[in-house]
Amino acid sequence: MKGRKMKTTAAPAAVMVGPVTLWLAFFVAVPLLYVFVMSFCSLDQNYNIVFAFTLDNYARLSDVNYIAIYLQSLIIAFLTTVICLGLAYPFAFLIARTVSKYKAVLYMLVVIPFWTNSLIRIYGWRTFLGANGWLNNALIAMGIISEPLDLLFSKATTVLGMVYCLIPYMVLPLYTAIEKLDKNLLEASADLGAKKLTTYRKIVIPLTASGIFSGSIMVFIPCLGLFFVSDILGGGNSDIIGNLIERQFQSGNNWPLGSALSIILIAVTLLLVKLYQKCGGDMESLGV
Amino acid sequence: MGRNAKLRTGQTAGKLYCLLIYLFLFLPIAVIVVNSFNDTTSKPYLSWKGFTFDWYLKLFDNTALLGSFGNTMIIAVANTLLATCIGTLAAVGMYKYKFRGKTIIDSLLYIPVVIPEIVMGISLLTLFSKTNIPRGMLTLILAHVTFSIPFVIFNVRARLAGYDNSIEEASLDLGANRMQTFFRITLPVLAPGIGGGALLAFTLSLDDVIISYFTNGQTKTFPLKVMESIKSGVAPDINALSTLILIGTILLVVFTQRTSMNRKDNKEGK
Numbered sequence: 001m002k003g004r005k006m007k008t009t010a011a012p013a014a015v016m017v018g019p020v021t022l023w024l025a026f027f028v029a030v031p032l033l034y035v036f037v038m039s040f041c042s043l044d045q046n047y048n049i050v051f052a053f054t055l056d057n058y059a060r061l062s063d064v065n066y067i068a069i070y071l072q073s074l075i076i077a078f079l080t081t082v083i084c085l086g087l088a089y090p091f092a093f094l095i096a097r098t099v100s101k102y103k104a105v106l107y108m109l110v111v112i113p114f115w116t117n118s119l120i121r122i123y124g125w126r127t128f129l130g131a132n133g134w135l136n137n138a139l140i141a142m143g144i145i146s147e148p149l150d151l152l153f154s155k156a157t158t159v160l161g162m163v164y165c166l167i168p169y170m171v172l173p174l175y176t177a178i179e180k181l182d183k184n185l186l187e188a189s190a191d192l193g194a195k196k197l198t199t200y201r202k203i204v205i206p207l208t209a210s211g212i213f214s215g216s217i218m219v220f221i222p223c224l225g226l227f228f229v230s231d232i233l234g235g236g237n238s239d240i241i242g243n244l245i246e247r248q249f250q251s252g253n254n255w256p257l258g259s260a261l262s263i264i265l266i267a268v269t270l271l272l273v274k275l276y277q278k279c280g281g282d283m284e285s286l287g288v
Numbered sequence: 289m290g291r292n293a294k295l296r297t298g299q300t301a302g303k304l305y306c307l308l309i310y311l312f313l314f315l316p317i318a319v320i321v322v323n324s325f326n327d328t329t330s331k332p333y334l335s336w337k338g339f340t341f342d343w344y345l346k347l348f349d350n351t352a353l354l355g356s357f358g359n360t361m362i363i364a365v366a367n368t369l370l371a372t373c374i375g376t377l378a379a380v381g382m383y384k385y386k387f388r389g390k391t392i393i394d395s396l397l398y399i400p401v402v403i404p405e406i407v408m409g410i411s412l413l414t415l416f417s418k419t420n421i422p423r424g425m426l427t428l429i430l431a432h433v434t435f436s437i438p439f440v441i442f443n444v445r446a447r448l449a450g451y452d453n454s455i456e457e458a459s460l461d462l463g464a465n466r467m468q469t470f471f472r473i474t475l476p477v478l479a480p481g482i483g484g485g486a487l488l489a490f491t492l493s494l495d496d497v498i499i500s501y502f503t504n505g506q507t508k509t510f511p512l513k514v515m516e517s518i519k520s521g522v523a524p525d526i527n528a529l530s531t532l533i534l535i536g537t538i539l540l541v542v543f544t545q546r547t548s549m550n551r552k553d554n555k556e557g558k
Contacts, residue, residue, distance in 0.1 A: 016381025031411035115537040124316025225404030
């Protein structure tokens with residue numbers, strides 16, 4: 001009986017799962033393995049990649065200039081995550097618990113900006129903040145300042161751009177977690193005499209921790225790679241790991257070194273995801 | 289201050305706060321839309337020189353820009369079709385059948401979702417270069433399908449969570465074959481999940497910068513055209529096209545939401 005059942009399901013199972021298996025194997029697993037192999041390759045005099053084993057690429061990663069950029073990148077990612085969480089939590093709380101009949105619209109309004117190309121939105125910030133930009137012109141027109149303020153091309157503007165790009169990835173999981181929160185628990189806590197702050201600290205925050213964790217991971221990790229944000233708004237003053245990798249694969253043309261940098265980025269990602277799972281995080285909720 | 293008054297100031301403060309966040313989210317969009325009507329030809333197109341519709345009309349003469357938009361649409365549609373088919377089949381197959389290596393597929397699925405896009409981009413670049421697949425439209429579609437599949441699967445899987453297997457058994461018992469059962473029972477029940485996944489695949493493809501940047505060769509998509517123009521200043525015609533794309537996307541989403549809601553209403557009405 002069992003044998004027969006296996007036989008009848010093997011064919012449909014292969015038809016259904018076969019394509020995805022092949023696709024993931026060829027376009028996800030193989031390329032990543034190849035990047036791993038390439039990180040141990042060398043370049044010959046003509047900058048061709050040769051498969052001669054070397055640890056040089058990894059040795060070069062410990063260059064002081066590179067380490068400064070990793071640190072800068074981690075700091076930018078950390079600040080971005082903290083600011084996103086701080087801004088998004090009250091916001092998600094308010095729209096998740098509103099009784100307004102426009103709740104669905106309020107939710108959609110968070111997503112809509114992200115249907116416009118992200119580059120052009122980041123460029124919009126440059127137009128807004130630039131020396132001849134809207135903000136400076138408005139402030140000068142109002143007589144608040146006489147000389148345009150130098151607002152662009154700093155770490156702060158890079159963080160602003162990152163927060164802007166990534167905040168929906170914080171809002172959406174928080175919204176989901178807060179919406180699941182049982183209102184009765186909050187009332188019970190208040191009835192039993194807990195102050196508002198105590199209720200938040202002991203009930204609301206722990207029960208929405210899943211949203212906090214998945215939001216943080218979905219902001220922190222991409223923040224290490226979004227090279228165009230630091231390019232456009234940071235003006236070369238706030239490079240992140242993504243910029244280092246991009247340069248090696250484009251102008252620098254040193255793919256083995258770029259591969260080694262990518263392996264570092266993969267290692268950081270895996271470490272954070274493991275940490276996330278240790279905290280009880282659910283992988284499924286990272287998909288939005 | 290009485291309790292009610294306190295509550296009211298609290299609510300007002302809350303509304304004000306949300307308004308500020310929305311302002312933050314929509315500020316650059318406002319810049320794009322306003323600049324699409326900016327009557328200026330001087331780079332970098334920053335200062336306001338008066339109102340005009342010209343850029344929307346001139347858009348039709350800018351063949352390079354329109355061509356890049358055409359590429360973006362071809363890629364987005366091909367990506368949506370492929371990713372939705374592969375993803376839906378996979379989600380149903382993985383839900384219904386037990387087989388060896390399922391956990392491996394599952395963990396491979398999370399890679400494109402969690403790993404920074406730049407790593408996906410450069411890994412595909414090295415693959416295409418090693419296998420001598422010429423970079424262009426084809427590699428862009430392959431790359432987009434790769435990052436879209438997981439999102440389709442997650443969407444369909446969410447729908448499968450409440451799926452009642454017995455309706456399929458009933459269909460088989462009543463003499464329908466597997467194909468008929470799949471197309472007439474399984475697919476209609478999963479339709480909202482599939483539609484949501486397809487819409488997500490479409491919008492992700494439309495907006496992708498980083499992975500396209502590494503896999504495009506000479507083929508320019510609209511986002512890559514924007515990237516190219518950033519050094520010299522984003523021209524108002526690009527803003528005009530962005531505005532039109534945004535309006536198009538909003539209409540598409542509102543329309544699909546409406547139809548899925550209507551369908552739900554009809555069902556509940558009966």
